[in-house]
Amino acid sequence: MDFSNFSAQSPAHNEFRSDTFTTPTLSMIQSLGKATLGDAVYNEDQATVALEEKVAAMTGKESGLFCVSGTLSNQIAMRVHLLQPPYSVLCDHRAHVYVHEAAGLSTLSQAMPQPIAPKNGIHLTLEDDILPNFIPDDGEIHGAPTKLICLENTLHGMLFPLDEIKKISAFCKANDVKLHLDGARLWNAHVETGISLEEYWTVLVGNKKFILKANHFKKQNGGGIRQSGLLATMATVAIDENLPKLKRTHDQAKELGKLCEEHGIILEHPVQTNFVFIDILANKINPDKLIEISDKYNVKIYSGRVAFHYQVSDESFENAKKVVLEVIQYARENPFEGDSNFKFYTSENKYHVDIANHMTLKEELDELGIKTGFNETGESNIVLFTTRISCNLIEFLQDDFNFELSLRLVGNLKEQLKIRSIKDQRLRFKQLIASLFTRIVLNYCQGTDLLSNVKFTYNEYGKPQLNDQEFQFSSSSSNDIISIVVEYSSKKTPIGIDLSHSIQSAISAKDCVDEFSQIFESSELLYLRNISDEFNEEEYRYRGLNKSSAIEEYKLFWFDSIDVNPLELIAKKDKFIQSLDDQSEFFCLKFCK
Ligand SMILES: Cc1ncc(COP(=O)(O)O)c(C=O)c1O
Incomplete structure (x- = not known):
């Protein structure tokens, strides 16, 4: 039998979230051979x-x-x-x-x-x-x-x-x-x-x-x-062999506690056994930064509670001390004033969706006979993706379990924490859907796994961008609509979108065209005024606004209603992917001069 998994260093060697992460030792596993049944x-x-x-x-x-x-x-x-x-x-x-x-x-x-x-x-x-x-x-x-x-x-x-x-x-x-x-x-x-x-x-x-x-x-x-004999046998070995190892965990925790004291780091409680409770709020520690620095040193300290157990390695212990010192230095230079809604129980669980060989957006457009990239006449193509947060989706997310499950689809732990800490429920849901939607669309454009993490860089104005891609993007949302616009352009000039909505409180449905009158030509205004028969006033006028877009030199392709339904994503990944690749789902608007 191959016991190499158990003789090697425990996967919990860098785990400081709890002492409950310890794993069975080799002798615990070997004792199973003698377990009663x-x-x-x-x-x-x-x-x-x-x-x-x-x-x-x-x-x-x-x-x-x-x-x-x-x-x-x-x-x-x-x-x-x-x-x-x-x-x-x-x-x-x-x-x-x-x-x-x-x-x-x-x-x-x-x-x-x-x-x-x-x-x-x-x-x-x-x-x-x-x-x-x-x-x-x-x-x-x-x-x-x-x-x-x-x-x-x-x-x-x-x-x-x-x-x-x-x-x-x-x-x-x-x-x-x-x-x-x-x-x-x-x-x-x-x-x-x-x-x-x-x-x-x-x-x-x-x-x-x-x-x-x-x-x-x-x-x-x-x-x-x-047949609990299997567990009981291992538990007996654990008591006999591991109990004496607890003393070292207390010594390590006390050493970290002392280090904190020496550096003026405020603790919630005195350290008496195997826990150090760093006061995140009082020390003005940015929770995101704590996770980031922990990841950098390959240890898991994801809250102020630092737990010690007998499987923590010497190397991880040294790294944990470095994390604490670096975090406090950062906090002193950049005191965090936000609301740190921290939980002990932070999971690093990642949901992996394996999407086999789906087409990239570029290939899709090629198939549709739509040219991407700047052509000889200097034209570019713009693709607009929209989704909306439906009542059904809100109902679905109101169930805590569904919300947690959907949140796991956002593989990035920091982003998960950020979304979770948004107090307003509507905004929290919106941020979750926007995050999933952005991932799906941008991965789709670059031909990567639809739910894989997207790494942004930020320009001098803080606008997120993707390096090494032949497209530019921008996103905007208004009420329940989320949109992302993507431009294939060899010029790589930034693109922007500002989605407006006729139900916006500042802009009445009735006066929406007048409110925008200054930015349209008279022919466009005429066009806009005439579309009120096509869409009633409750409809989203942005359709009309987009149709008469002032950016006439572009072709706009509107990929309408990509449903970001987490339930669908979780249960019917393949069907969802198919629907993305299904031409009939795409609503294409072409308009040229
Ligand atoms: C003080 C205390 N009591 C009870 C429990 C519950 O143990 P379990 O996770 O096995 O349900 C824990 C878990 O960490 C604990 O810390």
């Missing part, structure tokens, strides 16, 4: 049972339950603790169960979350945070009594002092309140403090009755993995 839902898999017993023993509890994710463990544990709504769950305002588990607490357990910002900025305390916010179950009927308190250790890499946990635990016992600990990183707390796991306690361990019920909810939530 019983059905764990029937409780018949030895490796799963052994792992559950091992972790229960490590934490000094009666039983354990192997769950495939931390989220599942948290959610079913909270569900077991909560019996009869209405009730609320008190937790830190940054807690994973509150912020990052897709509102599972509200939907699966019908609980009102009660997020609290700890007074000390680090962890909840009984006196300052819990007592003032605790809602007793004392017959007062307006509130939702606190029935569960959720702690997290570590939280953002910060340790929860054991003494405080003990105080909170005693309060819970005395007041019939359940206590849950999200222990996704309890391993780090254990390694850092030397306090045994038994003294803390971990996610899904508890007494037999608790685990029995948790298993019930695990099954209900689809978490019953049949």
Whole structure:
């Protein structure tokens, strides 16, 4: 068997977005040969049972339950603790169960979350945070009594002092309140403090009755993995072999934290284990620049949260330090005042569309018998592409999932982030479609993959242009119409388009011709006034305006309505491409003097 993938450096060697990116090690994979293959839902898999017993023993509890994710463990544990709504769950305002588990607490357990910002900025305390916010179950009927308190250790890499946990635990016992600990990183707390796991306690361990019920909810939530022995075997090796490696990750994070301190970089929290939280806003860091500089050094630091794990290579660690220093230098020279809508979870996923040998626009025009490029008489051809953002498209994009899926078609991560951060929904959708449309048209013109990244350079006025292409382009949009005009010209003089729309608030449909009267000749104005029979006033007059264009020396070819329908793009790539290549779809307007 070829294990080279696993003996080589882990793909996570340069990954700082999260410590969850680590990959199975060679010995984890080799252990699979000895994995047991019983059905764990029937409780018949030895490796799963052994792992559950091992972790229960490590934490000094009666039983354990192997769950495939931390989220599942948290959610079913909270569900077991909560019996009869209405009730609320008190937790830190940054807690994973509150912020990052897709509102599972509200939907699966019908609980009102009660997020609290700890007074000390680090962890909840009984006196300052819990007592003032605790809602007793004392017959007062307006509130939702606190029935569960959720702690997290570590939280953002910060340790929860054991003494405080003990105080909170005693309060819970005395007041019939359940206590849950999200222990996704309890391993780090254990390694850092030397306090045994038994003294803390971990996610899904508890007494037999608790685990029995948790298993019930695990099954209900689809978490019953049949042959889980394969995973349990690897998990056991991971605990044995990788736990001792966590200390180095803490040392690295602290070293980076110290470097930040030395250079006056503001952190959100103290560094106590394996996370450094750089305050992006306070340091005036441009999020795009952070990604750009990270890419330059081949590491993935895509937000202020820098996570360390045991597979980070020495080289990547050195590069991470360079990124932080270069980013802060840039921020000091170019302080970013914008709205940095940053998320922890930034995916670099790229959607690749393989379009086999589609024709280029030039070939297409050749086939249609339309000459491109400047001819002997100095004529040039201009091709106009338009698309519109239909109501159907807006409806489609209003579904978050569809929007995210469509956004992935914009392969460039920075562009994705930029689009996502546009607050106004209409503009956000428009920018997404405009971006896809620009890609499609320009790739079509240059004969490259329709969705591949287009690299622009910018002239002195900031106008984007393409190097080494025999065409010039310009784009414009108005309301729901997006247009791109392309000119084949050996002269390479810039072209511009300004799309105007009769529904524009500044220009009334009725007066649109008058508003433009100054730029047209009298024969053109006459023509424009006469087309009102052809198109009613709600129609887009720009058709008429284009027809009477003052640029008479050009031939204008109008490739009408190239649908940028992401659904179509995703599901029926081939059909979409065909439609691009189908002559009948093209609406050609020719006008000469
Ligand atoms: C504190 C904390 N709890 C729970 C989880 C959930 O783990 P999972 O991604 O396995 O659902 C995470 C994930 O990173 C986490 O950071």
